[in-house]
Amino acid sequence: MAQELMTYFNGKLVPDSEVRIHYSDSGLSFGHTVTDSARTFDHRPFKLREHINRFFHTMRVVRIDPGMSPETMEYITLEVLEANKPLLAPDQDVWLSQTATGGRLLRSIGKWEFGAPTMIINSTPLDFTAYAHLYNTGVHAVSPSTRHIPPQSLDPKIKHRDRLFMSLAEFEVKEVDPEGFSILLDIYGNLSENKGANFFLVKDGVLRTPTTRNALAGISRATVLELGAKLGIATAEEDLQPYHVITAEEAFFCSTSYCILPATKFNGYVIGDGKPGPVVKRLQQAWSEMVGVDIVAQAQRRAATLALSHA
Numbered sequence: 001m002a003q004e005l006m007t008y009f010n011g012k013l014v015p016d017s018e019v020r021i022h023y024s025d026s027g028l029s030f031g032h033t034v035t036d037s038a039r040t041f042d043h044r045p046f047k048l049r050e051h052i053n054r055f056f057h058t059m060r061v062v063r064i065d066p067g068m069s070p071e072t073m074e075y076i077t078l079e080v081l082e083a084n085k086p087l088l089a090p091d092q093d094v095w096l097s098q099t100a101t102g103g104r105l106l107r108s109i110g111k112w113e114f115g116a117p118t119m120i121i122n123s124t125p126l127d128f129t130a131y132a133h134l135y136n137t138g139v140h141a142v143s144p145s146t147r148h149i150p151p152q153s154l155d156p157k158i159k160h161r162d163r164l165f166m167s168l169a170e171f172e173v174k175e176v177d178p179e180g181f182s183i184l185l186d187i188y189g190n191l192s193e194n195k196g197a198n199f200f201l202v203k204d205g206v207l208r209t210p211t212t213r214n215a216l217a218g219i220s221r222a223t224v225l226e227l228g229a230k231l232g233i234a235t236a237e238e239d240l241q242p243y244h245v246i247t248a249e250e251a252f253f254c255s256t257s258y259c260i261l262p263a264t265k266f267n268g269y270v271i272g273d274g275k276p277g278p279v280v281k282r283l284q285q286a287w288s289e290m291v292g293v294d295i296v297a298q299a300q301r302r303a304a305t306l307a308l309s310h311a
């Protein structure tokens with residue numbers, strides 16, 4: 001049985017510790033690096049094709065040619081998952097991630113020359129410990145002074161790893177509240193997104209989220225909009241300001257890993273009655289039914305198991 005996670009690296013499946021990136025890689029030297037990540041539920045990939053299609057769109061915009069088709073990338077991703085399944089506990093699920101960089105920078109002054117793109121496909125276990133308890137209490141959403149990069153400079157539909165501005169924002173948020181989650185504003189003061197999640201609020205009974213003009217077209221975001229429509233909840237994609245969060249009935253973050261995580265505070269203001277609300281709970285339940293896994297129970301069970309094993 002494999003003892004170490006296996007990862008696809010530039011054409012080969014290798015032990016994860018053998019993945020090595022050269023310092024002249026354009027991902028490191030220019031932040032020319034893009035990514036996508038799906039996850040599994042009960043070891044079954046969720047919307048993998050949608051993630052891979054988004055990744056191919058991203059790569060096209062940033063001029064990286066992966067040298068393979070989406071079908072091949074999906075096949076390799078499933079191979080990586082299969083290789084790592086023996087290492088997984090029955091109720092443990094994984095990320096399924098693809099990362100590409102523009103390759104090694106061979107010449108940067110005058111003519112620009114790059115080597116072959118660097119390509120990594122990996123599956124790593126989801127770590128629920130940091131947020132499992134937040135399904136009960138809700139998250140403190142904090143808007144840092146660092147603003148989202150304007151779409152005129154970097155379109156947020158590009159899912160990149162050039163995240164220095166988001167990291168600076170996150171440092172600021174963690175100073176305010178070590179468990180806070182960032183909700184970045186754009187340069188006009190509209191809500192945009194978290195470093196790894198989209199944001200929703202419920203106001204006047206309508207499920208509202210920023211547009212994809214200033215936030216990633218998240219696959220969880222699309223899933224929430226689909227589930228909202230199925231549950232007969234009105235939805236809107238629009239410009240929103242901090243005012244709307246402060247006066248909202250409910251708010252939440254959504255992302256591939258945790259799916260839907262309620263936000264019960266915003267910049268110190270209590271949102272609604274300060275508890276995860278009925279719309280969040282209906283959406284979490286609908287999500288759990290769709291994937292055949294109780295998303296909250298799984299995270300809390302796994303976090304408890306890990307806490308026991310570290311005791």
Ligand SMILES: Cc1ncc(COP(=O)(O)O)c(C=O)c1O
Nearest residue numbers: 195196197198216218219220256
């Ligand atoms: C900046 C950003 N926004 C939103 C998301 C959520 O996207 P998804 O639901 O596709 O995971 C991510 C995911 O990593 C992200 O990086």
